[in-house]
Amino acid sequence: MIPLNDFQRQWDEIRADVLAAVETVGSSGWYILGGEVAAFEKALAEQWGLGHSVGVASGLDAIEISLKALGCGAGDAVLTTPLSAFATTLAIVKLGAIPVFADCDQYGLIDLEQCREILRARPDIRYFVPVHLYGQSLDLAALRSLRDEFDLRIVEDCAQSILATSGGLPTGSVGQMAATSFYPTKNLGAFGDGGAILTNDEALAARVRCLRDYGQSSKYRHSEIGYNSRLDELQAALLRRVQLPRLTGWTEHRGLVAARYNTGLRHARIRPMGSPRDSNSCWHLYPVMVDAERKRDFLSWLKSQGVGAGEHYPIVMPDQCALKNAAHQSIGECAQARKIALGEVSLPIHPYLTEEEIGRVIEVCNRWGG
Ligand SMILES: Cc1ncc(COP(=O)(O)O)c(C=O)c1O
Numbered sequence: 474m475i476p477l478n479d480f481q482r483q484w485d486e487i488r489a490d491v492l493a494a495v496e497t498v499g500s501s502g503w504y505i506l507g508g509e510v511a512a513f514e515k516a517l518a519e520q521w522g523l524g525h526s527v528g529v530a531s532g533l534d535a536i537e538i539s540l541k542a543l544g545c546g547a548g549d550a551v552l553t554t555p556l557s558a559f560a561t562t563l564a565i566v567k568l569g570a571i572p573v574f575a576d577c578d579q580y581g582l583i584d585l586e587q588c589r590e591i592l593r594a595r596p597d598i599r600y601f602v603p604v605h606l607y608g609q610s611l612d613l614a615a616l617r618s619l620r621d622e623f624d625l626r627i628v629e630d631c632a633q634s635i636l637a638t639s640g641g642l643p644t645g646s647v648g649q650m651a652a653t654s655f656y657p658t659k660n661l662g663a664f665g666d667g668g669a670i671l672t673n674d675e676a677l678a679a680r681v682r683c684l685r686d687y688g689q690s691s692k693y694r695h696s697e698i699g700y701n702s703r704l705d706e707l708q709a710a711l712l713r714r715v716q717l718p719r720l721t722g723w724t725e726h727r728g729l730v731a732a733r734y735n736t737g738l739r740h741a742r743i744r745p746m747g748s749p750r751d752s753n754s755c756w757h758l759y760p761v762m763v764d765a766e767r768k769r770d771f772l773s774w775l776k777s778q779g780v781g782a783g784e785h786y787p788i789v790m791p792d793q794c795a796l797k798n799a800a801h802q803s804i805g806e807c808a809q810a811r812k813i814a815l816g817e818v819s820l821p822i823h824p825y826l827t828e829e830e831i832g833r834v835i836e837v838c839n840r841w842g843g
Contacts, residue, residue, distance in 0.1 A: 574802065574810075775837065
């Protein structure tokens, strides 16, 4: 089977470095919020090209805490996408805020033109959580123009977009805050849960540092109601010492795989999702579209031929059972998001895919009865 991700091969490469990092943390006797977290935060901010980074327990928490730091709370309307991991919406709902779903564009990214119309009609919307889905960057120039025109407080969901750029700028550089995830399948994955908040604003960085640690401003002094959402020393050490130095190389390999798929896939009914103008994907995923009524057949075909595949994401947010009793709004039918939910299939893409496996995935796709 050619898996979507290959942690076995990753382990073979990184084992010695992982064990050395564990030894370092174990022998230090310091396991929560110490030198490893601080050093990782500094390294991540430098790599990302943003001023500050604050490690937290997950990508979900990174979004929620960022929104809270921007002042978002119960009853606030938050514009967001119907097509994402559920965590994007959950972070909003957990604050008692109200997700307002706009539709997507052809790339599966929130439609910024429709957002402009919505924001014109809805001056009550002050918060925005766009998602750089699949590793593709939204048009950051367009996002900046929305931010300025409507004085928006933006948390960019960069869980899938580390190293992706638009107009030469990194995702996360337009919103007041960016949230990312180190869930193991992410391009920069931990060995368990983890996340980070990035920002150029020093005061906001200080606020989220306080919020992640019970709202503790100095020892035993709690200035506000916060969270227990701390990145572990162990995860920080593994991220900085093992994973981060390999990220650029791993991302380049993902780019090579994507380039081979882009040129090799020659099936009229398998349509690569493509990339927005002037953007560089970090190829977290390689999504293709097939006709909705043929998707199950395509998935079974891939499976029968030993090719792993995924669906990102088959159910749009407004249709999730969990939202039945939670306030939310959809603008229109979210028709494009629904179309993608029904027809999207993700092909294997990871740093350890060999030339032979890439060729095999292409050949299997091209041989599908369609
Ligand atoms: C787009 C997106 N947002 C948020 C999250 C949440 O991250 P985590 O699983 O670390 O809470 C994820 C990952 O699952 C994601 O893919």
